Amino acid sequence: MEKIIEVKDLTLTYPGADKSTLDALNLDINRGEIMTVIGKSGCGKSTLLNTIAGYLQPTSGEVLLNGEPITGPNWKLGVVFQNNALYPWLNVSDNIGFGLKMRHFDKSKIESRVSTLLDQVQLADKKDDYVFSLSGGMRQRVAIARALANQPQVVMFDESFGALDEFTRNDIHNVVLDLWKSLHLTFFIITHDIDEAIKLGNRIAIMTPDKGIPIKVIDNPYFNIDSAKIDAEYMKYKNDILEQIV
Amino acid sequence: MKARKKHYWGITVATWLVLLVVWQLVTSLKITPEILLPSPEKVISTFINLSKYGYNGIPLWYHFMITMVRLLSAVVLAIITAVPLGLISGRIRIIYSMFDSIIQFIRPIPPLAYYTLLILWVGIGETSKVVLLYLAAFAPIYLACISGVQKVNDDYIKSAESLGATPRQVFFHVIFPSALPDIFTGIRTAVGMAYTTVVAAEMVAATYGIGWMIINASKYLKSDVMFVGIIILGITGVALDQFLKVIERKIVFWSGKS
Numbered sequence: 001m002e003k004i005i006e007v008k009d010l011t012l013t014y015p016g017a018d019k020s021t022l023d024a025l026n027l028d029i030n031r032g033e034i035m036t037v038i039g040k041s042g043c044g045k046s047t048l049l050n051t052i053a054g055y056l057q058p059t060s061g062e063v064l065l066n067g068e069p070i071t072g073p074n075w076k077l078g079v080v081f082q083n084n085a086l087y088p089w090l091n092v093s094d095n096i097g098f099g100l101k102m103r104h105f106d107k108s109k110i111e112s113r114v115s116t117l118l119d120q121v122q123l124a125d126k127k128d129d130y131v132f133s134l135s136g137g138m139r140q141r142v143a144i145a146r147a148l149a150n151q152p153q154v155v156m157f158d159e160s161f162g163a164l165d166e167f168t169r170n171d172i173h174n175v176v177l178d179l180w181k182s183l184h185l186t187f188f189i190i191t192h193d194i195d196e197a198i199k200l201g202n203r204i205a206i207m208t209p210d211k212g213i214p215i216k217v218i219d220n221p222y223f224n225i226d227s228a229k230i231d232a233e234y235m236k237y238k239n240d241i242l243e244q245i246v
Numbered sequence: 247m248k249a250r251k252k253h254y255w256g257i258t259v260a261t262w263l264v265l266l267v268v269w270q271l272v273t274s275l276k277i278t279p280e281i282l283l284p285s286p287e288k289v290i291s292t293f294i295n296l297s298k299y300g301y302n303g304i305p306l307w308y309h310f311m312i313t314m315v316r317l318l319s320a321v322v323l324a325i326i327t328a329v330p331l332g333l334i335s336g337r338i339r340i341i342y343s344m345f346d347s348i349i350q351f352i353r354p355i356p357p358l359a360y361y362t363l364l365i366l367w368v369g370i371g372e373t374s375k376v377v378l379l380y381l382a383a384f385a386p387i388y389l390a391c392i393s394g395v396q397k398v399n400d401d402y403i404k405s406a407e408s409l410g411a412t413p414r415q416v417f418f419h420v421i422f423p424s425a426l427p428d429i430f431t432g433i434r435t436a437v438g439m440a441y442t443t444v445v446a447a448e449m450v451a452a453t454y455g456i457g458w459m460i461i462n463a464s465k466y467l468k469s470d471v472m473f474v475g476i477i478i479l480g481i482t483g484v485a486l487d488q489f490l491k492v493i494e495r496k497i498v499f500w501s502g503k504s
Contacts, residue, residue: 055404075410085401088500089423099409102419132503150410 001030009061021047025214034187036201043207045190078147078155084139086131093127099150117145137168157189284470292470313456320379332391353385375447382443383436390432394425427501430494
């Protein structure tokens, strides 16, 4: 498999901290896969995402995108935040088209891409609404569409579904999987929910720095599993992951 | 979405009516001499006379307009200068370190303390009055802008950067609109501060203006004229604040809803 992101010996120590949050971490993300990342609170999941996204600079080591070092945030690396970070002064369409406008795309190009994305996230009828009038699930769909509008090479989700109720979360999972299938993008999803990690990840990265293993990637035979097919084998697989984390 | 808090308009109106009745009673029963507290009828008739014949040979509307022009020029100047400086100070620590201590030093000083100096520096005409009001209006806007910038959700900035925005675009498309609710709060406070300084500004070397009219009337114990001036200032102050609130609701329509 072709690597799209390479994390090499990544160490990150926050200023003033006596211990590194990430210590000599190595990770490869393959082009076109969905990698979910799971670990205990404080294990450095979000720090890892922030470093890959270019918001944080490594203390040592490097992060490469297509073999080139990531030196800062850029449109090729889309991010969906937990609190969605949508701009309340813009309506749904303008939020989705924000990145394209910043990159000076033609108005007609912006309109056409926004319209396609609105259809894909099933929010065409909400295009003129302001985001504060939308439900949590709808806002998260707008945030996903906004991250996709630039046609980034990797889309990262920072516990983006954690604040949603279970029904809405399942709905969003399906939207994410449908978009992944149709757009053939690479998704990198941070989560604290083990079922979510198993449902959404082709591969699962388990972070257990407290056990001396910065990150360990396992294959996931239960990717996109239908909840009706959950059996004893699934439960054993899930418990194995849990035991590694706890 | 937050429901707007209910306002009991009936209670507000009733409170004002009670105040008017008490005022009327106190003056009708001659509890205080008319020179200290003129009756409501006297104030109304004085207002009608002032409207017809003006004060000191100058029409009442001219007194009013000149006060408003002084006030609004000072506030507009303060907006033009304090908003960019406050936004930049909120974002760039070097600029903040340069200006903040100076503004914090000037802010608590009562304007009258340096008014005479201003007159000596910029002259006795309109400039000193406008500068005095400007200095009163500047700090609230500047401080509100700094607070607005510092409160900008960090994820707004990060997501703009990840969407391809340049630092300049982040400033104009994310930080500025994010800070707008605070900027409006600052402007409303600034208008209030300038308003409370307007009488002081018209105390020295003025020959017109509502503030001057009040000061001049006080010299001759014309309490009815003073009441007219005070009521005009009060009503105008409330009207200005309401006008700003309407504009705020139109421009910063998302405030409190996100």
